[in-house]
Amino acid sequence: MRNSPKTVQARRDSGLETALRIVNTDAVLAAMLADEQRLLDERLAQNDARAWWVRWLVIAGSAPAVLTLLWAARLLNQAWSRSYKTEAEQRDLALRLRTTLDSLSQGVAVFGPDRRLASWNECFQVLLDLPRAMLRPSTTYASFVEHTAEPGRLALETADQIRHGGQNPREAVTYERERADGHHLEIRRTPMPDGGFVLTISDMTKRAQAEGVLREAQKMQAIGQLTGGSAHDFNNLLQVILGNLEFVRAKLTDDAKLQQRIERAAWAAQRGATLTGQLLAFARKQPLAPAAIDLAATMPDLIPLLRRTLGEHIEVRYVETAGLWPAMADPAQLESAVLNLALNARDAMPGGGRLTIELGNKVLDRGYGRHHAEVVPGDYAMVAVSDTGHGMTPEVVSRVFEPFFTTKPDGKGTGLGLTMVFGFVKQSGGHVKIYSEPGEGTTAKLYLPRATGATAVVGQRSGVPVNLPRGSATVLAVEDEAAVREIACAILADLGYRVLEAADGEEGLRTFGANAVAIDLLLTDVVLPGRVRGRELAERVQALRPEVRVVFMSGYTENSIVHHGRLDDGGHLIGKPFKREQLARKVAEVLRPVAAVPDGAGKVVELRPRRDV
Template sequence: MAGKGEIAKGETGRPRRLAGVFYDISERKALEARLLAANETLEARVAERARQLAATSARLEETERRFHLLIDAVTDYAIFMLDASGHVISWNPGAERIKGYSAAEIIGQHFSRFYTEEDRQKGVPQTALATAERTGKYEAEGRRCRKDGTTFMASVVLNAIRDESGQLLGFAKVTRDITERKATEEQLRQAQKMEAIGQLTGGVAHDFNNLLTVMMGNLEHLDRILAPAQSTQRIIASALRAGSRAAILTHRLLAFSRRQALAPEVLSVNKLVAGMSELMRRTLGETILVEAVLAGGLWSTFADANQLENALINLAVNARDAMPEGGKLTIETANAHLDEAYARRHGEVEAGQYVAIFVTDTGTGMAPEVVAHAFEPFFTTKETGQGTGLGLSQVYGFIKQSGGHVKIYSEEGEGTTVKLYLPRYRGADDIVDDSEETYELPRGRSELVLVVEDDPDVRDYTVEMVGDLGYSVLSAADGASALRLLDSHREISLLFTDVGLPGGMNGRQLAEQALRRQPRLKVLFTTGYARNAIIHQGRLDPGVEIVFKPFTYSDLAMKIRQVLDDQLAGPLRS
């Protein structure tokens, strides 16, 4: 119950009467109780909802943290975001590793800077954005640019990002460096092509040998049974000579297809090369100087001596034809270790220890497209009638049949090096050749060498050779890229640069700028020309160290070590 009253007072101020009203508030109290209970329930629900939101927010923050950890841990892929117009708004460590830019350098920049000038002129970046916006996704493979100016083969995926209403917010971009994969695929295709050609030529040669056996046998039989007659004997003799030449061709085809009969033996390559000196001089003539650089302590190999000799003669003849005005042929031997990284880059190679033979000439060299086909049978750049195109294919087949590896390095106008690798023999009758020069080539002590060379094939060859000698290696294609590497790698000990470089800065100018940055830096030049920025009237400028192309393994080993160990080597003089 609830009540309300009023007191009436008299003239004297004393209370005279009380008037009051009483009413039932049971329903109101019940409503208040229900309202209080509802408030308490609502507050509990709000508190639970707040707790759930806090837990969800914490989970989202943890998920986002883990996502960023995942993105940052991925270094094989460049993962970054673009705004709707193509400007970079995020950048992961993988992007920095692959492209060379730090996040501070690249965020806010347009992604088209990663494309080659040719692709930018064609509008490829704009096409990529338009396709992703229209279809939701863009995928492609192509050349992309790094900060240092070099390029790489990239696999690119670009996805459009939209909000709930469908409004375009930007793009997610994933780039992977597939240069090594592409090179491996190309080598595999080449190996498969060579294998297919080998199977075809081997079958043809086998059948052709059978036909030649019948033809030449019958010709010899006719020569024996026919009465002597000058005209008849002349015809038969001519046919027999042609048959003999055909037999030589089939033998070369069988060599390429790896079906020739070999007679392998434990072999000292040094002794074989030394014993060929007179034969080489007669084969090459007086205008070509032949030099043998034979490594001491050379391992033995298990190979057919006659076929190896034939292979070296084939290489010497090719070198002679590339030096019509004369020149120098160097045959060098060395112990070599082809590691797992090399084996991965050259799919058909097994990692391990090899006896290496390097045959180097100072001839006209070959263009990259010629090198790519040089081992194919019947491929030749000589005039019609001057060669069969089987010499190098015979070398290739013999080395492969012997379990080895062969590689050509060439630069137009500079010369060619053919590198033969035969597996090291490890039997009980292994012979370590110490009859020749007993010095060991000087090796690196993990010093960092910067190789600057604009020709990609020569650069790859040089980087591989310097790495084989025990040095750490960086490489650049021009002076500007080299200076950026010098600024970011103060530990570089030696600058090894070609004199002739593109981009308005030759090797001499590069060296001068490099020495201003790092006065203690050692510099070694290379060139194939007798007249350039550091050679005048046939004389080297003062303070210049140089190794001439084509340089041999031992030339480079000794020269690099000499320059690094020379305490008196100082800055170049102007």
């Protein structure tokens, strides 16, 4: 025992009782130590149990935390992915919007509430002709207004526009401007909710051209309706006057004074017919007989006539290029158009000058067509008439084709010469362009469609007839106007023809039925009263006897034998008022077996009707 030496010493020194007390005290202490040890072991066991529970609680609590962290990490990853995808979509959308803006034919610029530039496209700079240095963010709108207000530039705003926009700042403002090069621009300023605005600039040049073409078409339609409505009756009256004057003139060969007066009256009547024809030409309601024309062979024959007509003080030059294309047009109308241009050129050179007739091949491409909405791109034969006269201002050039517009003094011109030229070329499917500058002369270019798949013919102008062709055929004349019918029948009878007459289509059928075998030619007005019109009459007559020839008369050609300004194939038409010579030659031409004109010696070759058996 640990305390034994101490107990032995106490017995020696103090006796047995003292030693016993020491022994008892050590036993108590040992018991206490044992108790303490037991308590300590119990507490250690409790602590181990608590630690085990704590460990499991920590483990049990950490698992949800870890799961929570993993879920949070997943959510963060999804949020980042969505953000990245959204950002990519925004970048793609911005790129598409930018590409869309740059691809627009309109100029677009966005200004913020502080009236500073925020965004724009390439066309904005091009249409306003802005320097690239100005196109940067934060450029003020006032800078653009100030820049475009410089002389020679398109003004972005005016005082009137600013005042109008200030009355209602929430209202979109639209106004038009014209650039120095002739382009028409439409500018629209649209306010935005944040106080900014969008400036949109549109090139309306093509629309302006289309509107001009539409206005021209409407004007021609109005003139055509006005002219066509009265042309038939007016030409019938002129036919009566002109026919009777020529008939009387042929009988009065001895009285020179009466001949002169009749000539003047006939000239006045023919002048009235010409004016009506010019109006119909402008309205594109004249009948055309287009053919492939060899310009290189036709135009040189016109030069001597021009020299005689224009006078010695005008030098006439003729220029052509090799390999000229044939032109598809009416030869007589083309000659008349060139003469009209030459006469206008003569009036522009009162002190003398030079007139040039030039022929050439031209290809009007899509680029030219973009600036001239009415032009169909393709191949054209060009006839240009140029002079060295006083020229015209742009304002006058823009109006030269208007009917009755003229720069000549009162009584010196009708203002229908160029009108007729314009109508003829347009009706032929071509294009006409005037180039002129004050003091530099004028050039009129006629572009006629190139003839393809047809043999070019050489036009010949008829001279003064020595004798009129005569005949002995039987002609049925059908005309509702008694005076017109009477003079037409008188002219034909005077030329040797046997003439039958009728006042309308039904009477014409009855007359034909009674004389079907004898009738060789039907001369009928197109516009007849009653149920049977001229076209139907001709069809029914030729159904009974196909060899019967037909010649139509009309003072207004918008009818059943003229479609789109062109005679039906095989149709023969003589327009009122016609001359005695014209009627004689037309009837002779239709009935001609071999020859229908006087021979070189001036003898008349009698015509016999051609029989198709």
